[in-house]
Amino acid sequence: MSFEEPADDQYEPVTGKDAQTVKCVRACEAEAAAKTASDYEHVVWAYGVIWALFCGFGVLLWMRSKRQEADLAELKRRLSP
Amino acid sequence: MPDAPALAWWTVRARARRGTTADVSTLARQAWLLAKNDLRQELRDLELVLTAAFFTLVVLVMFALAFAALPAADQTLAVPGMLWLAVAFVGALTLTRIFDREREADTLRALLTWPVERTAIYFAKLIVSFAVVFGCTALLLPALALLFPGASAFFERPGESFLLLALGCIAYCSVGTLFAAGLATASGKNVLLSVILYPLTSPALIFALVATRALLEGHPSFGTYLGQLAALDVVVVAVAAWLFEPVLVGGTAKPRTDRGPRRSAEGASR
Amino acid sequence: MKRHLPTALFLLAVPMFIYSVQRIFLNTPIESKMGTVQKIFYFHVPLAWIMMALGVACGIAAGIQLRRHSKLAEATSIACAELVLVTGLGVLITGPIWGHATWGRAWTWDARQVSTGLLWIVFAAYVLVRRYGAAGSDRLAAALAIFGAIDVPIIYYAVKIWKTTHPTTDVVGSLPSQMWNSLWVALVALVAMAVALLVTRIRQEMNAIALDDAWIAFDERTRAHGGSGGAA
Numbered sequence: 001m002s003f004e005e006p007a008d009d010q011y012e013p014v015t016g017k018d019a020q021t022v023k024c025v026r027a028c029e030a031e032a033a034a035k036t037a038s039d040y041e042h043v044v045w046a047y048g049v050i051w052a053l054f055c056g057f058g059v060l061l062w063m064r065s066k067r068q069e070a071d072l073a074e075l076k077r078r079l080s081p
Numbered sequence: 082m083p084d085a086p087a088l089a090w091w092t093v094r095a096r097a098r099r100g101t102t103a104d105v106s107t108l109a110r111q112a113w114l115l116a117k118n119d120l121r122q123e124l125r126d127l128e129l130v131l132t133a134a135f136f137t138l139v140v141l142v143m144f145a146l147a148f149a150a151l152p153a154a155d156q157t158l159a160v161p162g163m164l165w166l167a168v169a170f171v172g173a174l175t176l177t178r179i180f181d182r183e184r185e186a187d188t189l190r191a192l193l194t195w196p197v198e199r200t201a202i203y204f205a206k207l208i209v210s211f212a213v214v215f216g217c218t219a220l221l222l223p224a225l226a227l228l229f230p231g232a233s234a235f236f237e238r239p240g241e242s243f244l245l246l247a248l249g250c251i252a253y254c255s256v257g258t259l260f261a262a263g264l265a266t267a268s269g270k271n272v273l274l275s276v277i278l279y280p281l282t283s284p285a286l287i288f289a290l291v292a293t294r295a296l297l298e299g300h301p302s303f304g305t306y307l308g309q310l311a312a313l314d315v316v317v318v319a320v321a322a323w324l325f326e327p328v329l330v331g332g333t334a335k336p337r338t339d340r341g342p343r344r345s346a347e348g349a350s351r
Numbered sequence: 352m353k354r355h356l357p358t359a360l361f362l363l364a365v366p367m368f369i370y371s372v373q374r375i376f377l378n379t380p381i382e383s384k385m386g387t388v389q390k391i392f393y394f395h396v397p398l399a400w401i402m403m404a405l406g407v408a409c410g411i412a413a414g415i416q417l418r419r420h421s422k423l424a425e426a427t428s429i430a431c432a433e434l435v436l437v438t439g440l441g442v443l444i445t446g447p448i449w450g451h452a453t454w455g456r457a458w459t460w461d462a463r464q465v466s467t468g469l470l471w472i473v474f475a476a477y478v479l480v481r482r483y484g485a486a487g488s489d490r491l492a493a494a495l496a497i498f499g500a501i502d503v504p505i506i507y508y509a510v511k512i513w514k515t516t517h518p519t520t521d522v523v524g525s526l527p528s529q530m531w532n533s534l535w536v537a538l539v540a541l542v543a544m545a546v547a548l549l550v551t552r553i554r555q556e557m558n559a560i561a562l563d564d565a566w567i568a569f570d571e572r573t574r575a576h577g578g579s580g581g582a583a
Contacts, residue, residue: 039387046391046445047372050398054544057437063552068558075521075565106566258497263491273488276479281498284505288466320501324494327417 103322108201114196115205119179121214121259129213135173137217138224140167145228157231161293164232165286167221168214168246168253173278176257179206180265189265193329201324204256207318210254234297241303245292248310252285252317259321263328288313357554359546367540371533388452393530395445397538401545402438403503405431406470408499409477412485413493425489428496428554429481430549434476438545439471458583466505473499 018023086225123129144163148156183189192202222242225232235242292306375393382389409431415424446464447457458464477499480492526534 031449039452042388042448043390046448047394049444049448050394050441053437053441054548057433057548061548061555068555068562071562075562075569078569081494102481163365259494260491263488273480273484276476277491278478281495281502282503283469283472284466316501320497324417324497328490328494341391 090315108198108204111198111201112204112208115201116208119205119209123209123213126231127132129175129178131217132178133171133213133217134220136174137167137171141221141224141228142169147240152232152346155222156267157227157297158294160225160229160232160297161290164175164218164221164225165289168218168250169279169282169286171216171217171221172210172250172253172257173275175210176254176278177274178215180261181271186266189262189329199306199326199329200322203255203262203322206258206262207251207254210258211250214254215247216252218250222246224342231297234299238296241296245289245296245307245310248307248314249285249292253282253313254308254316255314255318255321256281256285259325259328263340285310285313357547360550363545364540364543367536367543368489371540374536379529382530382565386447389451391445393533393537394541395442396534397436397541397569398445398470399442401541402435402442402467402470403550405435405545406436406464406474406502408501409435409474409522410497410503413496415498417490417493418489422557422560423553426553426560428493429478429556430552432481432496432499433552434545435474436471436478437548439467439474440463442467443471459511466502468477470502473492473502483488 141163146169148163151159180189193199199309222232226236257274257278260275261267264271264274264277288306288310292303292310294300295303295306321338371393379390379393381387392466409428412424412431415421416428423582443464446467450459451457472494477492477495480488480495484492
């Protein structure tokens with residue numbers, strides 16, 4: 001079986017795949033990926049801080065409330081001998 | 082021989098007339114009488130003026146030591162900050178000392194029971210503290226110019242420098258007088274004055290800083306900044322004068338839970 | 352109904368948070384200049400608004416406390432001040448995080464950053480004076496809060512008076528509607544959370560004041576009866 005060479009006008013030139021362009025494009029993609037990763041890290045930190053602050057305040061309120069209940073119990077105990 | 086402050090207050094009481102409405106001329110007259118008494122007393126032994134002046138020099142020497150290693154151009158940039166920080170420190174010292182004296186002689190509480198407009202007391206104290214602090218700036222500027230050559234620009238525009246310093250000192254002293262008086266009760270803690278004073282006066286100090294830098298650099302917007310500082314002064318003095326009576330009356334060693342006649346009504350309804 | 356207000360608000364806030372995060376990250380377009388990190392804006396800006404509103408509320412409550420000697424106003428004032436500290440801390444931390452990612456510098460000393468920091472310090476001073484002040488210092492603290500409230504508009508106008516590196520206030524005005532809506536959603540979530548915490552704290556403070564009164568009444572009664580109540 002013989003291999004038939006295609007005619008000259010059936011070739012489509014491949015552009016943009018030479019080593020230089022590929023390296024350039026990969027560098028840009030790497031920079032964008034790094035920025036996105038860094039951005040997400042910042043976002044996670046920022047949102048995490050906000051939620052941690054609210055939770056922390058909630059915990060403080062809860063602790064103070066426990067102390068108040070103990071104080072009230074003490075007062076009740078003293079009032080009813 | 083009766084105590085000199087007490088004698089002074091009796092003199093004031095004999096001369097001051099009670100105003101049931103906040104009559105401005107009565108207010109001004111009472112404030113001026115009270116301030117004159119304080120200043121006359123101060124001129125007798127010069128304790129406050131001399132210690133404040135000496136403290137100004139000490140603060141400046143500290144700044145010179147701290148910033149000696151900076152290049153001359155950077156030192157010029159630091160001059161507004163040094164000026165206003167020195168004013169802030171001297172102001173805190175002056176106010177503490179003025180009201181310590183009141184606390185020692187317990188004259189503040191006595192004064193509050195006499196027929197003197199409370200706001201007049203506020204303005205009197207403001208005049209006294211302003212006089213001392215502004216007087217110290219008269220020492221501060223030449224010393225600054227001596228230590229840091231960039232500060233000599235103040236002397237090239239003396240009128241504007243005078244106005245700037247006066248407005249800045251008024252803003253600082255007006256806030257400080259209110260809170261120093263509030264803390265001058267028998268159990269008041271002086272450390273809280275520093276905690277309160279610096280944050281509250283920082284907007285005024287920032288406005289003054291920006292204006293000072295504009296002055297030193299010959300910036301055209303200096304007039305605008307000075308106008309903003311003047312507007313801030315008006316607001317701060319008005320609010321502080323208005324708050325003086327509510328803060329002091331009832332703030333003298335009354336326990337927090339003493340709610341007065343309403344408590345019995347609340348107790349009945351609980 | 353009023354008793355369960357904080358619980359109701361918490362139950363509103365939690366799903367709103369989840370919805371707002373989902374909306375911000377999945378349904379809102381990425382901003383063209385800053386990229387993904389601009390998403391911090393959706394929480395940072397509402398927090399700043401809440402902080403300023405609470406600062407003004409604290410000052411108003413303090414004014415009412417001075418005028419009418421109202422316990423509720425006093426409790427509201429304290430609660431607002433503490434929440435200013437919490438939300439202020441949120442603003443002051445998320446802002447530099449955003450700034451670090453966008454401009455490379457966390458703290459740029461521009462006017463709005465400085466003013467927010469100063470506002471935080473003023474209300475921290477208020478909380479300190481309330482905790483460690485002497486007997487009559489609640490009025491002094493109220494005066495402090497009033498000055499703090501006056502400081503709040505200075506923050507807002509600082510951006511206009513000075514030239515700064517902070518995004519100008521126009522950023523919020525010129526958003527596309529999808530981003531605007533995400534902002535509203537985040538605002539609702541944060542307001543619900545903040546108000547829930549506020550109401551809880553106010554109730555707690557009212558209880559504390561009532562407990563104080565009760566203890567003092569108990570002590571006085573014991574003293575009047577010759578110390579027979581066994582008070583140690």
